[in-house]
Amino acid sequence: MDSDQLILSGQMMLKFVADYWRTIENRSVLPSVQPGYLQPLLPSQAPEEPEQFSQIINDLESTIMQGVTHWQSPYFYAYYPTANSYAAICGDILSAGIACVGFSWIASPSCTELEVIVMDWLVKALNLPEFFLSTGNGGGVIQGTASEAVLVAVLAARSRVLNRMQEKDSSITLGKLLDKLVVYCSDQAHSSVDKAVLIVGCKLRKIVSDNNCSIKADQLEQAISDDRAKDLIPFCLVATLGSTPTCAFDDVAGLGKVCQEENIWLHVDAAYAGSAFICPEYQYLLNGVEYSDSFNFNPHKWMLVNFDCSAMWIKDRTYFINAFNVDPLYLKHDYSKVAPDYRHWQIPLGRRFRSLKLWFVLRTYGLSGIRKHIRKHIELAKLFISYLENDKRFEIVFPSITMGLVCFRLKDGSNELNEKLLKALNEDKRIYLVPSMVKQRFILRLVVCSYLTEVKHIEYAWNIIKEVATKLLTKT
Amino acid sequence: MDSDQLILSGQMMLKFVADYWRTIENRSVLPSVQPGYLQPLLPSQAPEEPEQFSQIINDLESTIMQGVTHWQSPYFYAYYPTANSYAAICGDILSAGIACVGFSWIASPSCTELEVIVMDWLVKALNLPEFFLSTGNGGGVIQGTASEAVLVAVLAARSRVLNRMQEKDSSITLGKLLDKLVVYCSDQAHSSVDKAVLIVGCKLRKIVSDNNCSIKADQLEQAISDDRAKDLIPFCLVATLGSTPTCAFDDVAGLGKVCQEENIWLHVDAAYAGSAFICPEYQYLLNGVEYSDSFNFNPHKWMLVNFDCSAMWIKDRTYFINAFNVDPLYLKHDYSKVAPDYRHWQIPLGRRFRSLKLWFVLRTYGLSGIRKHIRKHIELAKLFISYLENDKRFEIVFPSITMGLVCFRLKDGSNELNEKLLKALNEDKRIYLVPSMVKQRFILRLVVCSYLTEVKHIEYAWNIIKEVATKLLTKT
Structure with missing residues (x-):
């Protein structure tokens, strides 16, 4: 250098x-x-x-x-946001400059220790259950993406159920169990659950969500009872707080109770909406998370930390170590009992010093600054809702607790017509939205994404949507 | 921002x-x-x-x-290098600034296209088989780590063998196969193979390497024949070019032929040594790679690109897509047939614009500059070898084709004594080495790691090793 x-x-x-x-x-x-x-x-x-x-x-x-x-453009309303800030970029510059690979404590002590500390900070800031703190049996880890967090959770759950079955019958192998193992999620859950199950090779049962796109205890109970009757082995539920299509919230409190009774691993994926729990007024949405075995949300979506930074916690960290421990001599060291060896908490061996950018962002903006950012985005979404409510041609569909996403469509329009509207908007290229198909309805999703988005941009987006819709409706 | x-x-x-x-x-x-x-x-x-x-x-x-x-210190001789350069850091700054998430072509076309182009550049620069070029059925992708590359290879291999079995008998499930599926690797292979197999849940058979720490065709043939006799299903071999303990090279040419005959997926892991293939004088080591189904090496180890950047190629990209394709509407777009959707090539969904740093490094140093860097490290390793050869107390163990790693020990010393030497060196803290246990022998590994390492640092390291050894030998 x-x-x-x-x-x-x-x-x-x-x-x-x-x-x-x-x-x-x-x-x-x-x-x-x-x-x-x-x-x-x-x-x-x-x-x-x-x-x-x-x-x-x-x-x-x-x-x-x-x-x-341009994902950071104030005209980008697609997918969900990917966060950014100068503080996060500086954290990455330092991480790149030090360029250590913190797979174990000795490989760079501060790389492990800062991660433990800032993950504890987040537990407190989001009011997550205390058992996720590093001071008990739990702990937090930065994964690259929510997909990895979900995969790692399913693997830990698989390890737990396999151990339990083997305690009863030591001749049981994973192969003998695999075709019977069932993961549950909502039909609204993110495709990362499909991918995790594809990798693990077990069954996935998607529970049909209700009209609010949410799943509840009784549906899960029914599914478990049906599956047990078929000699299947339910072992994991991935519940969602803030789904990708409509930002729907599963009834984690009810579901969690069932998981506890049925000995099923509960993973809660709050990839997008999780950042909002930093605001006390949204922490009621965490109701039921006390039943969870693991939890993740993505600071790189909505908390000013740039990609990749997916925060994950586990209630009992021994399940990670059981699932992933491979221990060659060149990686052994004397400190493995006193500090987490994060290589056992993730798919890769190597890892960057990602806690630096989380630390920089938390200090540069303070909790108050991050709350301000979240609340501003929610206010902008509410503004867009007010526009929609005043135009009879449109309807708001699948209204959820308002975060930064608004789902809407032409009220009396067919799916085909709404698809045309989306296509016309994206060919126009002044704003960018992506659609979703929910309950057989083609919907448009507008997500407040950029740090730069202001009232004028929402006004502008609304004017374009109106203009393109008018043109389309005149034509048809 | x-x-x-x-x-x-x-x-x-x-x-x-x-x-x-x-x-x-x-x-x-x-x-x-x-x-x-x-x-x-x-x-x-x-x-x-x-x-x-x-x-x-x-x-x-x-x-x-x-x-x-301090992984970048010229006194760091542990593990393997983790690369760095100002060009790579600048690439990361730009990637962080644009902050797009390139999971599909439309999500940011240049993010996908630059990756296709620079991965093709590397095929040509390393003289890898042409079938890895994007112009045919193959293609390259940047994974985060070699661990992910190995996992993804094993999953693609699993998907291939399952499809083949199901063509013959459609009632076959993964569960029915799992306990029979066997992955092979050397007993010298990296722990990432253990981890990949742990995740997949199949069997791993480690082939005992010869005195050069290398595995050969006849051993693989024997293992396959033994396993087939037990009604097991061999489906994947992970061969290593440049192992972690001693930088040993498996006989890929011989092994590859067996894999072809036996219909076994050959993945070649050249995580560390792969960078050296940029020098024509080391390309003979690629002999046999023409049999491989997939290949990876880590530019983030030895090619001046900072972590994370693990380059991986596959001969037939449809196996990735078969293994990982999950396709919700919010990710669908009109271009999926004309450009790779890299989300189907990896575990995560999201991905950073990592090809930027690869592109910056290749242009800033040119192939000639990278060759210079590799050759300099190899010269420094040779210098250290010459010191060892002139001190009768030491012996070089498991000598391989010299890259940047030298394995040595106190010639007449027990494992215990050599362990004491390593411990004394690391407690001294002037240089940092990690050991390995190979063929029941405790060995010290000195790896030329830092971009800053010069002759004087190797001299210095050697003087410390002599000094600490003398002190130890006097005591005992």
């Missing part, structure tokens, strides 16, 4: 990014490129000789930036 | 990192802290109000830096 070069090139790079953020509103949120656009713009092989860093920066606009979908 | 704040804080952060690199030699490579050191130094909960960014920077030395193991 050449320190002078780092300063020189790093400053160029920071300036580029700062300019990007200053001018992001002037860029079309969706690029106009066609697949394969980049190939002709770049050489067909890596350069033999070094190039100037300034040359790379000069090339960016004409190559890379042409094909960027 | 406040652009001015980004510039201001970012520059402070860059300066801190640049100073860190300038003074890294003055720091003890191993910290002196005890487990739990950080807790009393930080508040027990997150601050309510915002703090100044400069305050955070001011706190770093007295808190975080006290507990850092």
Whole structure:
């Protein structure tokens, strides 16, 4: 590493990014490129000789930036947000500079210890159950994504049920159990549950959600009883607080009680909505989380920490260690009993110093600053709702507790018509939304995503939606 | 995002990192802290109000830096290197600034397309088989770690064997097969194979390596034939080019032929040594890779790209898509047939724009610059070998093709004595090494790791090793 070069090139790079953020509103949120656009713009092989860093920066606009979908644009209303902040970027610069790989305590003590501390901070800030604190049997870990958190939870649950069965009958193997093992989730749960189950290879039973897109205790009880009658083995429920299609909330309190009675692992996925629990007025939504065995939410969605940072907790950390412990000598050290070896808590071995950016963000904004950010987004969503309510052509569908997502459609329109509306909006390219199909209804999702989104942007988005809808309705 | 704040804080952060690199030699490579050191130094909960960014920077030395193991120090000779460079850090700054999540083409076209292009560049630069190029049925993808690459390979192999069995008998389920499925690897293979097999839940058969710590065709053939006689189903071999304990190379050419004949998925893990294939003089080591179904190496180990960046290729990309495809409407788009949807190539859904740092590094150093870096490390390892050869108290053990790792021990010493030597060296804290236990022999591993390592550092390390050994041998 050449320190002078780092300063020189790093400053160029920071300036580029700062300019990007200053001018992001002037860029079309969706690029106009066609697949394969980049190939002709770049050489067909890596350069033999070094190039100037300034040359790379000069090339960016004409190559890379042409094909960027601007997730941080105030005209981006798709998916769910991916968070960002200068504090998080600085945390990443430090993490990249130190460049340690914190798979065990000795591999870099502060990398493990800061993670333990900030994950405890989050337990307190979100008012999560105390058993998730590192001071007891539980603990928190930063995973890359919610998908990894869900997979790791299902694996820990599988390990627990296998151990229990083997205690009764030591001849039982995973193969003998696999076709009987059942994971439950809502038909509204994220595709990461499908993927985790695909990897584990067991059965997934999706419980049909009610009109609020939520699942409840009696449905779960019925499903478990049906499955037990078929000689199946229910072992895990992934409940959702804030689903992807409509931000629906499962009845975790009721479901959790069933899980406890039935000895089923309860994982609660609050990937998006979890950040809102930092506001006391939304903590009632955590009701029932005291039944959970594990929990995750993504600070990288809505808490100003950039991707990747998915916060996960487990009630009893021995289940991680049982599920993942492989211990070669070159990784052994004398401290494994006194500090968590996070390599046993995750799929990868290596890990970056991601707690730095979480620490930087929590300190730079303070809990009050993060609450302000969350509340502002919710207010903007409410503003959009008020626009919809005053236009009879539209209806709000699947209204949930309002977070930053609003689901809507043309009230008297067919799915086909609403699909046309979505397509017309995305071809227009002034704003970007993605749809969802819920209960056979094609719906449009508007999510307040960017840190830069203000009242004027919501007004602007609404005007575009009205304009495109009017054009469409006149045509048809 | 406040652009001015980004510039201001970012520059402070860059300066801190640049100073860190300038003074890294003055720091003890191993910290002196005890487990739990950080807790009393930080508040027990997150601050309510915002703090100044400069305050955070001011706190770093007295808190975080006290507990850092300095992986980038020229006195760090442990594990394997984790790469770094100013170019890679700049790539990460840009990735963090754009902050898109490139799980599909439309989610940010350049994020997918640049990855396709630079992964093709690497195929050509390393002289990997042409079938890995995106222009055919294959393709490359950036995984987070080699652990994920190995897991994903085993899952693709499992999907292939299951499909084949189901073609013959549609009543076959994964559960019925699981207890029969066997993965093979060397007893020298990385713990990531154990972890992948633990997750999949099938059997792992470790083949006893020869005196060079390498496995060969006849041993694999024997193992397969034994297992088939037991009604087991061999379906995957993970071969290693450059093992973790001794940098041993399996006989991939021989093994590959067996895999082809036996219809077994061959995954080649060249996590560390793969970077050396960028030098034509080491490409002969790729002999046999033409039999592989998938291949990975870690640019984040030895190719100046910082963690995480594990490059992986597959011969037939449909196996990824078969293994991982879950397709909800909110992720569907019109382009999925013309560009890879990388979400089907990996465990997580979300992904950062990691190809930027690979692109920056390849351009900033050029292939010639990267070759220079690799060759320099190998020369330094050879220098250390020459020291060992001239001191009769030591022996070089398990000599392999020399990369950056040298394995050695006190020639006439017991395992216990060598363990004492390693312990004394790490308690001394002037340099940091980790051991390995190979063929019942406790060995010391010295790996040239840092970009900053020069002849003088190898001399220094050697002098410390001699000094500590002399002290130890005098005592005993």
